[in-house]
Amino acid sequence: MPEFRGFRRQDGSIGVRNHVAVIPMSVTASALADRIAVEAGALVRSTPHQMGSSQPEAARAQTERVLVGTGRNPNVGAVLLVALGTEAIDADDIADRIAGTGKPVETIAIRDAGGTEATIDEGTKIARSLVDSIEELERETADASELIVGVECGGSDATSGIAANPAVGNACDRLVEAGGTATFSETPEFIGAEHILADRCPDDETRKRLLERVDTREGMAQLMGVDLRLAQPSPGNKDGGLTTIEEKSLGAISKGGTTPVRGIVDYGEPLPAGGGLVLMDTPGYDVESVVGKVAGGAQVVVFTTGRGSTTGNPIAPVIKVTGNPKTWGRLSSNIDCNASTVISGESLEDVGQRLFEDVLDVASGRRTEAERRRLEEFAINEIQPAELVELRGESP
DSSP states (O other), rough: EEEEEEOOOOOOOOOSOOEEEEEEGGGGGHHHHHHHHHHHHHEEEEOOOOSSSSSHHHHHHHHHHHHHHHHHSEEEEEEEEOOOOOOSSOOOHHHHHHHHOOOEEEEEEHHHTTTTHHHHHHHHHHHHHHHHHTTOOOOEEEEGGGGGEEEEEEEEHHHHHIIIIIHHHHHHHHHHHHHHTEEEEEEGGGGGHHHHHHHHHSSSSHHHHHHHHHHHHHHHHHHOOOOHHHHHSOOHHHHHOSSHHHHHHHHHGGOOSSSOEEEEEOOOOOOTOEEEEEEEESSOHHHHHHHHHHHTTOOOEEEOOOOOOOOOOOOOEEEEEOOOOHHHHHTTTTHHHOOOOTTTOOHHHHHHHHHHHHHHHHHHHHHHHHHHHTTTOOOOOHHHHHHHHHHHHHOO
């Protein structure tokens, strides 16, 4: 049985990193969360985001789900929540929902603390005390079945669908065979290949849910005046050699491997451990998509790129993979795995095995190139006004 070494949490889950997360409740507290994380030391990570203090109900519920899920992620050993103090989102409620995992959670409000400098000073003290509470925790051996690995693509080109994505798919098949969970997302990139994914669903309910989510994403885009079938591939994808949305989508779904689609969850919803291949319904924006999977519990992210990407995440290590030999040559300091060897003759099986071993090594503590450079993007999907109207069942 494949194994890795991680940090066992009180609720039984296991993390591959041991971070203190400084989570702002809104954009008004994001800059201070960053400052606190910088001042508090190497184990501390902030998750600054763009969401406002007051949001419509559906948008607020989604933001709360992401904030809670980020704090509950097994890679987080302790949490400090930072609020302005006027947000509609209740920091104490978020704290209680995170604390259900057994990890220590503290809160601080800028208004109550006496302003920005006082908040930074007090928040830094709290964060350092949280570091003290977790830094002695040691790694222990765990089965790969306890891993949830999110897979993502960005800056795709013609090599993505013939090298990087199939190699990642092979690694996902190995993870699922070992009893773990693999997940991919960006529902708009199922369009044109959704029938293939539907055929891989083991039951009518999952198949229906999948196709409904694709239709909904396409319909939401139309409400905003965008025809996804005409808007894709993107200009960058076309420059990279992709010609149709079907071509792009066939390559995109190959990164999930060949096993049955066991389910599909909403943006930021918990992903099941030992769940096999599970999809997540997210927008087609890689930073928001990665954040959704991490909020769902993914401990590791594998990210393919043909044209190049430097995207990371503050909570989960992001393993970069390219199938483009030119990108490997130009951006090898940002790429962890060279899958372009498929083009020169290495088998997909061998590259997939190599990548699966990379996942286990990173889960056991090896830092990714994004981690070495502290590339830590974080953004929460924002439900747009036209989408909110549709969710309420009103006429636009």
